[in-house]
Amino acid sequence: MKRVAILISGGGSNMLALLRDMVGDHPGRAVLVASNDPAAAGLARAADMGVAVAAVDHRGFGKDRAAFEAALLQPILAAEPDIVCLAGFMRVLTPDFVRRFEGRMLNIHPSLLPKYPGLHTHARALAAGDAEAGCSVHEVTAELDAGPLLGQARVPVVPGDTEDSLAARVLAAEHRLYPAVLRRYAAGDRSPVWL
Ligand code: GAR
Secondary structure, eight states: OEEEEEEESSOOHHHHHHHHHSSTTOSEEEEEEEESOTTOHHHHHHHHTTOOEEEOOGGGGTTOHHHHHHHHHHHHHHHOOSEEEESSOOSOOOHHHHHHTTTSEEEEESSOTTSOOSSOHHHHHHHTTOSEEEEEEEEOOSSTTOSOEEEEEEEEOOTTOOHHHHHHHHHHHHHHHHHHHHHHHHTTOOSOEEO
């Protein structure tokens, strides 16, 4: 059984999709949900589901990313995860942190990478007039949103779409994609999932 830690910053809807899937014959089990925001709604949701939670408020560390990460690392290392899933985790991680979990840290990003790394992905897809949008799960490497792809799900952009309507359609696809990828990945299969 693979031990899975999930890092979140907000509501944690992707985290919930992962937790709900990690039952029965799933090769992974959640051992920790951690956040950089003690008020992240997802923490209470995870605790309600019986998962250990931890919060390290990044605001207490100013611009000292290394000190923040050292503090965040403590509960993560104590949980001894085999796999770390970033699920709406909105802090950029330093290469040192990434290196510790190289080859076993995943991220979900709301665009069809390599298109639109970084922020405001839906606004950028709409501004470009794209006919399709979607989401990607990838292995995390030191370069932002650029590691090897583990899966993508595509959705149409429809006439009249706003940033919010497109984000909602993509988020629903994220909830299908991330569990499918983690299931496969935790079983030792890194071939990409295409939805
Ligand atoms: C999701 O759309 C996720 O792809 C995005 O934040 C949202 C979090 O939702 N992540 C990023 O933009 C990472 N840079 P959730 O907290 O409800 O899972």
